[in-house]
Amino acid sequence: MTTTIDLKWPAHARRLADQLQQAGDIRSAAWHSAVAATPRHVLVPRAYDQDHTGAWIGWDTADHLDRVYAAQTLVTALESRGDYEASISSSTTPGLMLRMLDQLDVHDGHKMLEIGTGSGYNAALLSHRLGDDLVHSVDVDAELVGLARERLATIGLHPTLAAQDGADGLPDHAPYDRIIATCAVPTVPWAWAEQLRHGGLALIDIKRNFNAGNLALLHRHQDCLQGRFTARWASFMAMRHNQADDVQAPATHQPGGEPRSRATDVSPRPWEDNRVVWFLADLIGMPSVTIGYVLDPANRQPTAATLTAADGSTVEISLTDTSIGSWPLVEHGPTPLWPIVERAHELWRDLGSPGWSRLGLTVTADTQWVWIDEPHGKHQWSLTN
Ligand SMILES: C[S@@+](CC[C@H](N)C(=O)[O-])C[C@H]1O[C@@H](n2cnc3c(N)ncnc32)[C@H](O)[C@@H]1O
Known part of the structure; x- marks a missing residue:
């Protein structure tokens, strides 16, 4: 049975795609049609906003199509931590997601691994773009993976999803042409390099202290991953392994x-x-x-x-x-x-007041360092010491 929402959401999704195109976040017809075809309200049926006291207020996205089809991050899952609730998953703002997919230079036939399935919205975009048989996504949270799998199935998409720690990648389906990490890591897990095809690309949010880092676009060379930080700054929630790691001592x-x-x-x-x-x-x-x-x-x-x-x-x-x-x-x-x-x-x-794009990162099996202008120049800082 066709509902009012079924009739309404495509216009909202198309408008979002147009907005992202105007903002320069979408630069190809293929990504425009992926956004226009993806029902974000199905993948994110409920989202949470924080009020001025810090309390989270839930809302049903089907009642607010203008807000769910907007360039806005939506908090999708909360976890109780003693006397407060922390956000543990979100659907990333589509502008950032599309910009990252553009930077990753995704082409037909590419096999993709996403770290951090979350709502499954990005997995849906990728499935539209590449076909779901080429899309793989992992999340440490089994409940989120289960929900994403169910919701993706209702819109006819069946990418490979796995509930496991993304630090290990997803070796059974490797090698991948592209890896996108939608949670931040203090250093790059070497497993990701091992699972990336030579010549492949990985886009990874490197963060150590709060806000200390940025997205790095890394190329797979023979013995290393290497590349520069992206000119525009962005931030994802930190990768978590178990609760003890997340709670600041x-x-x-x-x-x-x-x-x-x-x-x-x-x-x-x-x-x-x-x-x-x-x-x-x-x-x-x-x-x-x-x-x-x-x-x-x-x-x-x-x-x-x-x-x-x-x-x-x-x-x-x-x-x-x-x-x-x-x-x-x-x-x-x-x-x-x-x-x-x-x-x-x-x-x-x-150093001449550098912006992000003068900074780069090299990752080998044994060590990782940040550099300015060139990997083996005068200024290098270890990420692994
Ligand atoms: C910003 S959300 C991902 C957004 C998602 N790509 C989307 O389209 O909705 C970050 C996700 O990373 C997941 N995450 C955190 N630690 C992880 C880990 N060790 N391995 C895999 N996923 C992890 C979180 O559970 C959360 O769902």
Whole structure:
């Protein structure tokens, strides 16, 4: 029986495809027709928004076709973590997805592996583009894989889906021509290189600390994966292996000693404002940190940013006093955190203020390093030490 939604969604999907084309995210007729033919509301029947208190509010996408056929990330699964709920899966904003598929230079006949099935929306796009027999996708979450399989089947698509840790790839169906990772990794699993055909391409989100990294487009050479970071920055949720890995260890020590106060001339939110500097800070020694904000109780606007390391070291940097291009900060604890950001900023200036596309990554079976301009040049930073 044909329902009103069946009649309505194709116009919404076509409009989304047109919008993505106008924005430059779709550059071929083949991807336009894949977006126009894919019922996102079937793959994402329910999505969640966070209100100002942090609570998640669910909504049925069939009741809001304008919102589900939009260039918007939709949170699709939540997990309870003690006293709060965390987002554990989302349908990536279609603009980013299509841009990545364009960067991956996908052609007819390519065999594809996706890491992070999630809703199955991307697997559906790929299945339209390539035929479902060439599409393989894995997700660590068996429930998500089961739902994606059922929903894909209702629209006549049967790509190969597997519930397993994507760090292992999907060796039984290798080699692949293209690998797309839709969850972020701190280093590239060598299994992905082994399962990629020579000459193949992988597009992978490398992230260590929060926002410290970007997508890297890597070519499969004889003994390595190698390529550059993409000019536009993007971010995916981190790959998870089990719950213990995901929960950030609380600071184990109270910061000791006297607070150290001074001012900095490096602007206080590089993880938002200058992510190359933030990545360099990570590469030259920033320990794993959690980022927080101090809010003004009257209007809930942030007045200071905080970094906290596992050894209890903290820095609190004022966000408000920018009148003279310097920001007051207070540090506690054994590890001076902000000097690492300042050194990274100085390095970035010395290197000629590079954007992402001057940075590259080489991955071998034994080691992985980030470089600037050329893989074996003067500046290299290990990802594996
Ligand atoms: C941004 S979502 C993927 C979006 C998806 N491609 C889509 O089209 O809806 C990230 C996904 O990565 C999955 N994930 C996290 N850790 C993983 C792992 N170790 N192996 C495979 N998938 C993983 C999550 O369960 C989540 O579904």
